[in-house]
Amino acid sequence: xxxxxxxxxxxxxxxxxxxxxxxxxxxxxxxxxxxxxxxxxxxxxxxxxxxxxxxxxxxxxxxxxxxxxxxxxxxxxxxxxxxxxxxxxxxxxxxxxxxxxxxxxxxxxxxxxxxxxxxxxxxxxxxxxxxxxxxxxxxxxxxxxxxxxxx
Numbered sequence: 001x002x003x004x005x006x007x008x009x010x011x012x013x014x015x016x017x018x019x020x021x022x023x024x025x026x027x028x029x030x031x032x033x034x035x036x037x038x039x040x041x042x043x044x045x046x047x048x049x050x051x052x053x054x055x056x057x058x059x060x061x062x063x064x065x066x067x068x069x070x071x072x073x074x075x076x077x078x079x080x081x082x083x084x085x086x087x088x089x090x091x092x093x094x095x096x097x098x099x100x101x102x103x104x105x106x107x108x109x110x111x112x113x114x115x116x117x118x119x120x121x122x123x124x125x126x127x128x129x130x131x132x133x134x135x136x137x138x139x140x141x142x143x144x145x146x147x148x149x150x151x
Contacts, residue, residue: 002069002102002111002145003030006137010077014094015040017080018059021072021099030070031061031101038065039099047083049092054119057082057092058112060100069107072099073140075133096128098140111144118143 007024011017022036038061048057079093098115102108118124124143131139 002071002107003028004137004140004145005070005072006075006133006140007072008075008077008133011074011080014043014057014080014082014097017057017074017076017094017097018043018099021059021074021097024072025070025099025101028070030066030068030072032065032067035061035065035101038062043082047085047088049082049084049094050119051084051086052092053122054125055079055093055095056098056119057094057096058098058100058115060102063103063105063108066101066103068101069103070101071111071140071144072101073097073136074099075128075136114144 005024011020018039019036022039025031026033039059042061043059048059050056074097076095079095081091082094084090084092127139
């Protein structure tokens with residue numbers, strides 16, 4: 001079973017945002033110390049910014065750097081630029097970073113599918129914007145970690 005952590009803050013750039021989420025996951029015993037650096041290396045090769053209509057990045061590193069499954073969601077006070085997953089020449093101003101620390105390949109696919117499905121819904125994004133940290137944790141848990149969206 002995965003756990004969701006929600007943090008809020010300011011980052012200078014995408015690397016600092018990854019360091020914030022990776023450090024939080026590390027401090028909670030979910031990943032090894034170099035996890036955030038491995039996320040940054042992967043992000044440089046395979047960007048994870050979604051679209052300008054969905055200002056979210058979903059970085060991750062391979063499961064060898066994960067100790068226990070978790071997602072760290074960073075709600076940014078000011079957007080930071082990530083490269084688009086669809087067009088690596090395009091920058092996306094990201095307001096949320098959902099750093100995925102996942103061990104199980106089938107669980108990884110399920111969670112990523114749920115994340116993408118949820119983020120395609122403008123009403124879901126609006127709810128994310130309206131939530132404080134605790135409410136956002138509950139919302140993300142309901143949408144990303146429950147079976148209700150797998151119909």
